[in-house]
Amino acid sequence: MTRPEATLIIDLPGADLTPQDARWLRDHPVGGVCLFARNITTPQRTARLTADIRDALGRDALIATDQEGGAVLRRLDVPPPPTPQALGELGEEAAAFHAGQIAARGLLELGINWNFAPSLDVNVDPLNPVIGERSFGPDPQRVAQLGVAWAQGSEAAGVLSAVKHYPGHGDTRVDSHEDLPVVDKTRAALEAAEWVPFRAAAQAGLGSVMTAHILYPQLDPARPATLSRTLLDGVLRGEWGYGGVIVTDAMDMGAIARRWPQGRAAGLALAAGADAVLVCGHGDRAVTDAHVRALRAAQTDGTVPGERLHEALGRLHAAGARFPGQPSPYPAPQRQADDAALLDWARRALRVQGRGPHLDPGATTLLLAPSGTALGGPYGDVVTLDDLHASLRPHLPALVTADLLDPAATSRVLNAHPQAPVLLASTGRWGVTAQARALAPTVIGRAWHLCLWNPDDAHALTLPAVVTHGFRPPNLQALAEVLATR
CATH class of the missing domain: 3.40.50 (Rossmann fold)
Structure with a gap:
């Protein structure tokens, strides 16, 4: 029987893969690991960490982080990509593409092959507590143009992008890290704004899309987008023809964990059309273990049919093969050129x-x-x-x-x-x-x-x-x- 935990993307507590963590990864062959600032230290140490993860999980393991630019950066000792909002001020597709490359170069040097970026959220409400400068701006067409270019730059440089947070986190004043936002908008309103960039991303064939833990009651009154078959399998897959990886936002966030505790949402996300379930226990392995148990139960009781699980794993394996994460040097002349571009953009923005x-x-x-x-x-x-x-x-x-x-x-x-x-x-x-x-x-x-x-x-x-x-x-x-x- 296929092991459903292979769809999990988990986090690690520290900067090294301990023997206990390595043993856990071998016993629970998850699909990948998400690194945070606590995991990313010196280049040599972090490169060793990613190599150890691949030794435990296999060569095609996906190793992710959030290197968005601006205030959301996990690696700080390389040229720092600008805020998407600054790129929106410039309005230059070539600069956005280059920024995606810069982000990727600093990750691939360490063996990181998946970037949970960029944000394609339209900054509809500037008082949104969690998007703001992470958005390319309030114009859906500009967000689509620049966001897709940024993601294409990342992928051209060898790092899988994950555009987020589908179907849009820009028009709520509730932070889904804390609680469940509700966006009570009609389909027509979403198609005119929030959906424009994500439809463009689907049409461009970008490698992955991250879901939003937000309830859109006029499309699915019962389940947030992460768990909604209507929004994942229906709109994103069926209507827009998207064939890449769908990854959830972290399932330990308050919007999900408060309503579906003990990992019970993991199987629902897979059943709805997600391929990868992100779980961040922040050092508490009990959180990850609960999701493993919940996924196995969902497989046993038929919540996640075998064909759905095979489909998800096939997409993850294909992404790992396309973006193998072989560490690539970031030469000093390239860093200098990227630093010069960043300063030029900072001056002009x-x-x-x-x-x-x-x-x-x-x-x-x-x-x-x-x-x-x-x-x-x-x-x-x-x-x-x-x-x-x-x-x-x-x-x-x-x-x-x-x-x-x-x-x-x-x-x-x-x-x-x-x-x-x-x-x-x-x-x-x-x-x-x-x-x-x-x-x-x-x-x-x-x-x-x-x-x-x-x-x-x-x-x-x-x-x-x-x-x-x-x-x-x-x-x-x-x-x-x-x-x-x-």
Whole structure:
């Protein structure tokens, strides 16, 4: 009997494959592994990890991660792809294709052959808590054009793409990591917006599609897209003719796990048309074990017929054969060329709104930014006050900093330099801080608002703004160059 756990994509707790984990993989031959930032350390160590995974699972194992660009990156020691939103600002298909290649080169060097990217979600609601800068923008046609090009760039460079989150996560203010979003839209409304990029992806024959844990009651009132035969087998497969891999978003997310605990949704996803079931226990093997048991039960009771299981495994094997994940060097000249492209895009995507104070490199300038910010969902790291200081200081050597989250420190710095220009930075995904809102009226006429993550923050304060569309090194260099000319 075919083992249904071969459809699982699981995670690992650490940076090395322990003997216990290797034994578990050999005893439970899953379809692949998803790596997170905790697994990706030095290139040599991570390459050894992927080689050990393949030794345990076989040469055609799929090893995945989320190297989307911008704030969602798992490997940080290679040229960092820009935010999709920045690429949307540029609107250049060639740049999007190149960005997909850049993401792939940094993964294939380590033996990673599957990238859960790019997001083809249309940014319908800018207050969506989980998409934002991960989207190529609010225009469905532009998202389709640029997103498909990005994915094609990745696949041309040897890494399977997974466009997500079908059929669209851009019009809800509920984060599916936490709970089940409901998008009560008609089919006609979805066809006019959210479905445009995914239909284009299906027509382009991209390698894989990741599902959304979202309920669309006007199409399936009972089950979210991940578990919906109507949306997976019906629309994506049947109507659009998609023949690639369908992979679920992580089944341990709140939208699914709260309603179908103990892995009970895994078999339902396969029955609906998914080929791979992503399960991330974050070090808790009990989560994965529960899904293995649930899949075996679903096979035994007929929830997942044998032909459906064989079909799913056939697609996974074909993807592994097409993208074998043989590590490929990332030569220094290619890295330099990619870094140059990233800096060029960062410079051209940067937006200056309004007229702020002149910044004299020889005089004091105040930098007020949070020392940290709340993360969540897919986000793993953030720009800090120290990062900003280090990036701006070569251009503004008399920079004086204060933690915006420490009102007393901020007041001391402002009182000590009452005439100095101010750089008031917003560094988080979740909007302008209360401290920044309170401070902004007191520095009108002497401040720039630096929007380093969420471009919509520029409209929240009545200050001239610099919008960088990202906080990675190319963005911070472009920011420093612009501020030095103000």
